[in-house]
Amino acid sequence: MSKPERVHYRGGRIFTADEPAWAESMVVRGESIEFVGDTTTADGMAGDARLVDLGGAFVLPGFVDAHTHLLGMGEALRQVDLFDAADVAEIQSKVRGAADADLGAPRVLGRSWLFGALDGRSPERGMIDAAVPDRPVYLFANDLHSTWVNSAALRELGITADTPDPIGGRIGRDEAGEPDGMLYEAAALQLVRRFLDAEAGDDERDTALASAFERYLSDGVTGAVDMGLGQDDLDALERALARGGGRLPLRVAGHWLVERTGRTEDDLRQVRRAVELAGRLSGPWLRVTGIKLLVDGVIDSCTAAMKAPFADGSHPGPIWDLAALSPVVAAADAAGLQVALHAIGDEASDIALSALEHAIEVNGPRDRRHRLEHVEVVTEENVRRLARLGVVASMQPVHADPAIQDNWRAMLGDDRVRRGYPWPELTAAGAVLAFGSDAPTAPHPPLPNMYIATTRRSASDPGLPPNIPEFALPMADALAHGTRHAAYSCRWEGLTGRLAPGLAADFVVLDRDPFAEGPGSLLRAEVRQTVVAGADQLLRR
Template sequence: MRATLYSNGRLFTGDPEWPSAEALVVRGERIDYVGDNATARARAGADALELDLAGRTVLPGFVDGHAHVVMAGEAQLKAHLTDAASLAEIQRRVAAWAEANPDAPRVLGRGWLFSAVPDGKPTRTMLDDVVPDRPVYLDANDYHSVWVNTAALTELGITRDTPDPAGGRIVRDAAGEPTGHLEETAAINIVWSFLAKVSSDADRDRALDAATHAYLSSGVTTAVDMALDEHNLAALARAERDDRLDLRVIGHWLIHPGVDHGPQIERAAELAREHRSERLRVTGVKFIVDGVIDGCTATMLKSYADGSNADPIWSLDALAPAVAAADAAGLQVALHAIGDGAVRMALDALEHAATVNGPRPRRHRIEHLEYVDPDDVPRLAELGVTASMQPVHADPAIRENWAAMLGDDRAERGFAWPEFSSSGARLAFGTDAPTAPHPPLPNMYIATTRKSALDPGSPALQPHLAISAPDALLHGTADSAWACRAEDVVGRLRAGLLADFVVLDRDPFDSSADTLLRARVLRTVVGGRTVHRDR
C-alpha cells in the first residue's frame, strides 16, 4: 500500500513518549510512523507521496467532548441571535429571516441572550410585533429554553390549562396565560419533540451535512454527541451507510425524566451493541440533572441573587437507581450538572452506582460543572469521574448575566479548570455546539487567556484560572478521546492510531497570546484522507 509522507513540519503529538516530531507517515487509514524526517522518509518508501509541510504546525484532530451534531447543523440554517444586543436587534433579525424565507412554514432562530431581553423575560407579544402570521421558535443561547410567539403556542396546543411537564415550566403571566417562554423539559418534550415530528429526513440530512462541513473545516474530526434520539441517530446511520459521514461521532442516548428508565436504558444498551464502528459508535447515556445559571434553572446549594433557586430536573431518588442501572449495563454515564447542587447530586448518584455494582471498568463523566462547591472538587478524582467542560461558555462577552444571577463571590470561582486538574481529575474540553460556537481554536484561546473570542478587545476575566496552550490542546484532543473511550483510536499522533490530524497556518505555541484566535486550519485529514483543504 502506497504511503503518504508529511515532512518538515512541527508536530504536536499529544504523546508523552514522543511529544514533538517533524514528520509522519500515513498508510491507509492509520499512522504508520511519527518522528524525524530521515526515518519517516525511509519508512515511507521510494514510491511514497510526499507532502512538504514547510514548517507548519500539525495537531491531532480535535475531539469535541460535548456537542449536538445535527442540532449544530440546524443552527447554521437559522437566524443567528447571539450577538444581538437588544430586543430591537433580535426583532430586526427575526423579521429579516422571515422575509428571506417566505416559504418556510415556521420562522426559526437560535442563540438569544437573556441580557438582550427587557428584564430577561421574553414574551410572545415581542415576537408577534414582527411576525404575527407564522409560528416563531427561537432557541436560547444555552438551549435550555425556547421563546415562541402566539402562533407557535397555538400550533403547539399550549393554553393556560396545559400542565407543566416534569422538570420543566411553561412560564405564565399574572393572569395565568402562557407568556411564550418555555423552560427545560417544556422546551425539550413539547417544542423540540413537535419540531422533530414536522421535520423530514431530508431536513435532518441537510443539517448533518452542514454540521459535518462546519466541524471538519474548523479542525474537529470527532464529536461526542450528547443528546442522541431516534431521529438524529437515524440521520447519522444513513450518512454512515451512504459513506457521507466523514466526521466521527460517538453518542450518548438521552434519558428522559418522569418516564420509566428501564426501557430507555435497555434501548441505549441495544444501540451500543448495534453501533460500534470507527465512524459511528454509541457509548452511553445522558441525564440532564439541572438547567442553567443564566436562566436561574441550575440547582444551587445557595440561592440566586434574587432569592430564588431551582429544583433539579431529576430527584436523587429517581436518578440514583437509573444511573446504577446504566452502570450495570456497561454504559458510560454522562450527567449534565451546572450548579453546585446538581453536581453534588450527580456525584452522589455515581457513588451509589459504584457501591451497588461493585468494582468494574468505568469512565463516567459530568458535563459543564460551571460552579462546583470546593468540597466536591476532590470527589471527581476519587470516583474517577471526568470533568467535561466548555471554555467557550466562559467567554467574558456572555458572562455578565451569568455573574449577575449568582450575585456574589461564587462568580469568581466559575469555570475553574485548574482546580479539577490539580485535584487529579481528567479534564475534557468541548464546545456544546450549538449552544456556543463550534470552532475549537477560539475555544482553546479562551482557555489559555480567559479573554473573549467574541470581543477580543475586552479584558480577561479571572486570568489566574487560565491554563497553558499545551494543556488546553491536550484537553481538547487526547483527554477528550480518553473520556469517550477512544484513546486507542484517535486523539494523538501515534503509530497505529487513525490518521486524524489538522495542519495550521501558524504556530499556536508562539509568544503571541492571540495566535489561537487568528490561526486558520489549512488541511483536515480523517482516516488518512484529506476532507478539508483551505485553498
C-alpha cells in the same frame, strides 16, 4: 488487493499530544500512523513513500469535540442568528427581516439570543408578536434550555392556561395564569423539540447533518461526541453511515438521551434501549457509548440546581433528584454504559456524584469512564470527589467567554462567580478534563475555543477583561484537553486523539504556529488540511 499507500509528512512542527510532545515528521500507512519522530529517521524508513513537504507547518491531532449536538448544529446554521442582537429592538428587527425574506415559510426559527440583550426585562410573547404576529416564531436561547415564542406558536403547540408543566420543565405564565411565551427546560426540550422534529422530514435532517460535518472538517474536527441522541439523530447518522459505505466523514460517539418520565420502569426502559444500541453500534465511525441525563438546567435562566438561591430569590430543585437518578445510573453502569450527567450547578454535581457513588457500591469497582457535563460551578470538595471517582470533567471553554457572562454573573450575584469554570482545579486534583463546544449552544470552531481556554478572554471581543484569569491554562494543556483527553472521554484513546504509531491518522495542519506566535494567533489561524483515517477530508468553503 493493492498495498496501502505510505505518505511521509516531512519537516513540520508536530505537536503529538503524547510523549514526546514534539516531532518533525510522520509516516502514514493507509489509515494509520506508522512513525512519528525526527526527520532523519523518517527519511531512512520511508522508502518510496509519497512525500508531503510540510515546510515547517504546525500539525496537531484532529480535534475531538467532547460534547456537541450534530443534527442540532446543522439545523441551527439555517436559523436566524441573534447572538449579536444588542437589545429587543434588534431582535425584533432580525426576526421581522427573516419573516419577510421567506414569506412562504410556515414558521420563523431563531437561535442564540442572550438574556442580557433584554436589559433586565422579562421576555414575553408580545415582544415577538409586535414583529411577527401572523406566523409562529420560535427563538431558542443561547443555551438551548429555554425557548421564547409568540402567540401563534403557543396556539400551534396547543399550550394554554390549562396546560400542565411537564416533569422537569416550566411554562412561563403571566399574573393571570396565561402562558407568557417562555418555555423552560423540558417545556422547551420536549414540547417544542418534539413538535418541530415531527414537522421536519428526513431530507432536511440529512442536509443539516451534512452541513455539520462540513463545518467541522473545515475547522479541524475529526471526531465528535454527540451528547443526547434521539431517534431522529440516530436515524440520520445511520443513513449517512450507509451512504458512506460504512464510514462517516468524521468519527461519532453518541450518548442516548434518557428523559425523566416519573416512573422508574419507564426510565429504565430507556436505559435498556441504549444497551441495545450500544451492542449494535460499536464501530470506529459510529458507536453508542452511553446515556445522557439532564440533572439540572442552566444558570442564565435560573434553572440550575444550586445549594443557595439565585440573586432573584428563586431556588429551583433538580430535574432528576437523587432518588429518581440512582436506579437509572446504577442500571446503566451495570450494563457497561458510560453515564454522562449534565450538572451545571453545585447542587447538581453533588447529586450526580452521589448517584455515581451508589452505582460503584452496587456494581463493584472497575474502569467506568463516567462524565459530568459542564460543571460550571462546583464546590472544592466535589472537585476532589470527582477526581477520586475517576469521573471525566467534560467542559466547554466557549461558555466562559466574557462576552456572554454578564447575565450569568448577575443571576448568581455573589462570590459563587469566583467558582466559575475552574479548569486548573480539576486537573490539579487529578481529574481528566475534556473540552468540547456544546454546539449549537455556542460556536463550534475549536481554535477560538482554545484561545478562551488559554487566556480566559473573549474570542468574539478580545478587548473585554478576562474572566477569572487565574483559571487560564497553558496552551499545551488546552490542546491536549481538546484532543487526547477528549478522545479518552469516549473510550477512543486506543484509536485517535494523539499522534503515535498504531493510532488513526487523524490530524490537522494549520497555517501558523500558535506556540511561536502566541494565543492571539488562534483567532487568526486557518486550517490548511484536515486528515481523517489518512485521507484529506477538508471541505473548503
